[in-house]
Amino acid sequence: MLANLGYGTLIITFLVSIYGAVAAYIGARKNQPSWVDSARNAMLLTFPLLTITALSIIYLLISGHYEVQYVTEVSSSSMPIYLRVTALWGGQAGSLIFWSWLMSAFASAVTLRKWDRDREFLPWVILISLVTLAFFLILSIFVENPFVSFWQSATGNITTAMFQPAGTTLYLPQDGNGLNPLLRHPGMIFHPPMLYLGFVSFVIPYAFAMAALITGRTDDRWIRITRRWTLVAWLFLSLGLLLGGRWAYDVLGWGGYWGWDPVEIAAFMPWLTGTAFLHSVIIQEKRGMLKQWNMLLIILTYDLVIFGTFLTRSGVLSSVHAFAQSAIGPLFFAFIGLTFVASLSLLSRRWNDLKSGVQMTSWFSREALFLLNNLLFVGIFVVCFWGVIFPVISEALGIVGQKMPALAGVFTGQKVTVGPPYYERATGPLFAGLLLLMGIAPLSAWNYSTRKTLGNAIWKPSVASLVVVAVLWITGTRSWPALVGFGLCALVTFVTLYEFWRAAWARHKTHEENLLQALWNLAGKNRRRYGGYIIHLGVVLMALGIIGIELFQTETQGTIPQGGHISLGQYTVQFDSLSVFDTADGRNVARAVVSVYKNGKYVGELHPRRDYYYESQQPMTIAGVRSNMEDDLYVILVDWQPLSTTGATFKIYHNPLVNWLWLGGFVFILGTLVAAWPDKEPEMVVLRKAVPATINPRLDHVD
Amino acid sequence: MLIKKNLFAIIFTLLFALLVVGVVAAQQPTPSDDQVNAIAKQLYCPVCENIPLDVCPTTACAQWRELIRQKLADGWGEQQIKDYFVQQYGARVLGTPPPKGINWLVYLVPPVAILAGIYVLYHAFRSWRHPAQQVNPPSSIPGPSAEVDPAQDEYIKRLEDEVHKR
Numbered sequence: 035m036l037a038n039l040g041y042g043t044l045i046i047t048f049l050v051s052i053y054g055a056v057a058a059y060i061g062a063r064k065n066q067p068s069w070v071d072s073a074r075n076a077m078l079l080t081f082p083l084l085t086i087t088a089l090s091i092i093y094l095l096i097s098g099h100y101e102v103q104y105v106t107e108v109s110s111s112s113m114p115i116y117l118r119v120t121a122l123w124g125g126q127a128g129s130l131i132f133w134s135w136l137m138s139a140f141a142s143a144v145t146l147r148k149w150d151r152d153r154e155f156l157p158w159v160i161l162i163s164l165v166t167l168a169f170f171l172i173l174s175i176f177v178e179n180p181f182v183s184f185w186q187s188a189t190g191n192i193t194t195a196m197f198q199p200a201g202t203t204l205y206l207p208q209d210g211n212g213l214n215p216l217l218r219h220p221g222m223i224f225h226p227p228m229l230y231l232g233f234v235s236f237v238i239p240y241a242f243a244m245a246a247l248i249t250g251r252t253d254d255r256w257i258r259i260t261r262r263w264t265l266v267a268w269l270f271l272s273l274g275l276l277l278g279g280r281w282a283y284d285v286l287g288w289g290g291y292w293g294w295d296p297v298e299i300a301a302f303m304p305w306l307t308g309t310a311f312l313h314s315v316i317i318q319e320k321r322g323m324l325k326q327w328n329m330l331l332i333i334l335t336y337d338l339v340i341f342g343t344f345l346t347r348s349g350v351l352s353s354v355h356a357f358a359q360s361a362i363g364p365l366f367f368a369f370i371g372l373t374f375v376a377s378l379s380l381l382s383r384r385w386n387d388l389k390s391g392v393q394m395t396s397w398f399s400r401e402a403l404f405l406l407n408n409l410l411f412v413g414i415f416v417v418c419f420w421g422v423i424f425p426v427i428s429e430a431l432g433i434v435g436q437k438m439p440a441l442a443g444v445f446t447g448q449k450v451t452v453g454p455p456y457y458e459r460a461t462g463p464l465f466a467g468l469l470l471l472m473g474i475a476p477l478s479a480w481n482y483s484t485r486k487t488l489g490n491a492i493w494k495p496s497v498a499s500l501v502v503v504a505v506l507w508i509t510g511t512r513s514w515p516a517l518v519g520f521g522l523c524a525l526v527t528f529v530t531l532y533e534f535w536r537a538a539w540a541r542h543k544t545h546e547e548n549l550l551q552a553l554w555n556l557a558g559k560n561r562r563r564y565g566g567y568i569i570h571l572g573v574v575l576m577a578l579g580i581i582g583i584e585l586f587q588t589e590t591q592g593t594i595p596q597g598g599h600i601s602l603g604q605y606t607v608q609f610d611s612l613s614v615f616d617t618a619d620g621r622n623v624a625r626a627v628v629s630v631y632k633n634g635k636y637v638g639e640l641h642p643r644r645d646y647y648y649e650s651q652q653p654m655t656i657a658g659v660r661s662n663m664e665d666d667l668y669v670i671l672v673d674w675q676p677l678s679t680t681g682a683t684f685k686i687y688h689n690p691l692v693n694w695l696w697l698g699g700f701v702f703i704l705g706t707l708v709a710a711w712p713d714k715e716p717e718m719v720v721l722r723k724a725v726p727a728t729i730n731p732r733l734d735h736v737d
Numbered sequence: 738m739l740i741k742k743n744l745f746a747i748i749f750t751l752l753f754a755l756l757v758v759g760v761v762a763a764q765q766p767t768p769s770d771d772q773v774n775a776i777a778k779q780l781y782c783p784v785c786e787n788i789p790l791d792v793c794p795t796t797a798c799a800q801w802r803e804l805i806r807q808k809l810a811d812g813w814g815e816q817q818i819k820d821y822f823v824q825q826y827g828a829r830v831l832g833t834p835p836p837k838g839i840n841w842l843v844y845l846v847p848p849v850a851i852l853a854g855i856y857v858l859y860h861a862f863r864s865w866r867h868p869a870q871q872v873n874p875p876s877s878i879p880g881p882s883a884e885v886d887p888a889q890d891e892y893i894k895r896l897e898d899e900v901h902k903r
Contacts, residue, residue: 287792295787323865397862413851417847420847424834424843425829428839443838444838446838446839448828449827450828450835450840451781451831451832452833453833455832455833456833589771589774591774592770685770
């Protein structure tokens with residue numbers, strides 16, 4: 035009954051979306067506000083309708099309606115209520131509904147904003163949002179319907195269908211399979227919603243960009259309107275990536291946070307182009323340049339958002355996220371192709387209108403450095419994209435080798451793995467280049483920086499960071515990538531702190547405020563600039579953690595008897611005991627107790643364990659971790675003797691500095707919040723910033 | 738007699754010692770988990786893709802790790818073991834595609850794309866720095882003796898404006 039209600043509202047939402055898109059188109063083409071208003075109402079209606087759909091699934095999950103296939107697949111009676119609610123995004127069909135629901139929430143919020151000054155955008159924004167929504171609803175209705183139920187024929191055969199096939203009765207399994215154990219973690223509860231929020235909110239700036247192209251308003255109005263939306267999208271995407279990393283570190287049991295898995299990269303790619311976009315729109319706002327490039331970047335980001343969902347959902351690439359595979363690939367592929375071609379053709383129509391006559395006066399100006407930043411971000415994106423699709427291309431091109439035997443040696447059709455060593459080697463120097471730019475760019479000015487002015491500004495922080503490198507060398511650090519990395523981190527830190535100090539000191543002198551007040555007021559007056567600097571500091575902290583774990587991680591593995599020990603560097607791990615027991619929530623737990631000694635001194639006890647979930651027949655490794663800002667000691671129970679429980683195999687990782695990665699993540703998010711925080715008088719800010727940047731280069735530099 | 742007895746004892750002890758050394762030398766020590774993992778880390782589970790063999794939790798992978806241990810115990814080298822896995826399960830077990838045939842593309846495309854980006858950026862910089870020179874090459878600037886007409890006046894004014902702006 036409730037499944038029918040949910041499915042019914044899903045279909046109504048789809049029809050409403052189609053109607054809204056058509057009404058918006060008619061309203062815009064015939065310039066009839068009543069049609070546009072109707073389209074707006076349709077847009078607003080999608081949210082409550084999809085809320086009913088989502089709540090129907092949640093109700094079915096909570097109340098254990100196992101006759102519904104999705105409920106059986108992702109929940110079970112032993113799961114706590116909160117996990118049953120989050121099972122909404124624990125499987126394919128539910129997460130697509132969740133995607134649509136968030137999409138309709140964001141698009142509805144956009145239609146509720148003030149539209150007095152840019153009403154011509156409204157119908158096109160609605161049209162593009164609703165077309166995107168309708169696509170995802172098509173997937174839910176026709177391919178991945180979460181309301182499909184089990185039906186049993188008279189002969190005992192069990193089939194799945196939305197409506198009762200003739201000669202069958204409803205089949206009710208006693209219990210469900212339960213959620214994938216890997217997903218039963220706080221990181222995984224919040225990681226998908228954050229990622230999806232990031233994905234769907236990037237649709238908004240794209241919709242505005244397309245509206246600007248269609249209406250011919252090729253000035254930077256669309257960028258100013260969507261500035262905050264873009265930052266919010268970026269915030270959620272960053273949060274999603276960070277939580278995903280933390281989840282992997284806690285749950286996957288390989289002592290790392292990022293495995294360059296295709297699905298991880300799928301979420302990382304729109305973040306890369308989105309970050310390039312965030313920087314390059316500032317050039318457009320300040321200097322009126324790069325209008326075409328910004329359009330290209332937002333089109334790319336939008337299609338990468340869809341591509342990201344496609345990679346996770348299509349099954350075209352196998353990965354650890356394989357639980358989310360199904361046969362919806364061709365639909366995704368068609369939609370990505372269509373939107374990409376349509377967007378590019380719109381862009382080509384307006385290509386000449388988007389040209390700017392503004393000159394770039396210096397190779398060392400802020401805008402020139404921002405362009406280099408774009409090049410590096412896009413370079414990392416190219417590495418990632420190519421690495422992800424190459425195995426598919428290589429396999430597909432095998433047909434050439436089959437058709438032309440002369441080329442069989444070239445086009446072997448063999449499936450290959452493009453794994454972490456490829457990405458690490460290819461992106462490492464590019465990330466280092468980004469850190470270097472992060473150190474230089476804040477010291478350059480818009481429009482007028484020269485080699486001399488930049489050189490004067492940067493030599494002191496450069497010398498200070500070289501001193502840091504020298505100290506590290508003297509104290510025994512010999513890895514040159516680490517010395518380069520730490521040196522760059524020091525440079526960015528010095529430059530960023532100097533920027534804060536210089537501005538706060540100037541304000542302290544002119545406004546008679548104490549330094550803290552001055553700093554607070556400064557950040558309040560120019561949130562995007564100082565929020566950006568806080569983000570840079572967050573990146574530095576994260577870089578410290580990444581350098582620590584990537585370059586200095588050590589590991590060992592060994593089988594030891596009870597009372598025996600394994601040593602790794604300064605640490606010794608002693609195996610005290612092991613117990614194996616069943617839990618009420620359907621797990622068989624093997625839990626070891628180990629004592630940890632550092633330089634021979636007892637520092638604590640850890641409990642690495644292996645949980646085996648009977649329902650899903652899947653094991654889960656929970657590491658025992660001793661964590662502080664210096665390092666993590668990460669102990670995994672690899673194996674044990676089931677009968678005697680007297681001997682066990684442990685794998686131990688020593689992860690130096692890894693917690694700086696998580697701390698950096700917090701600072702990063704804080705900076706993004708500062709940058710995205712709404713201004714008190716946004717309209718006034720817009721007016722002030724609309725003053726041509728070339729009038730006063732000094733003033734320009736201040737902002 | 739005593740010398741004879743001692744000589745016998747010495748020879749017996751030497752023979753026994755040789756035997757013990759021989760047996761010990763014939764028995765290779767069992768390779769440690771770390772030795773196995775050092776190789777397994779570079780290989781990717783042929784079944785559970787994208788998971789390095791050293792951390793893959795499945796039974797199949799545990800068996801493959803034991804196979805590496807066995808090969809090490811038999812005196813195989815790291816490269817030999819990797820080659821064996823490639824021969825058995827294909828190039829997909831390696832972390833990066835072997836550089837041959839079409840696989841070269843995976844290594845060439847990103848640097849070529851980035852170099853192309855640098856080239857485009859360089860030319861864009863140049864055109865942004867000298868837009869007037871590109872649009873209006875110096876040779877087209879009319880000399881002082883050129884016949885003056887209103888359209889040309891307008892053109893010179895625009896040109897001067899451009900020069901002033903710079």
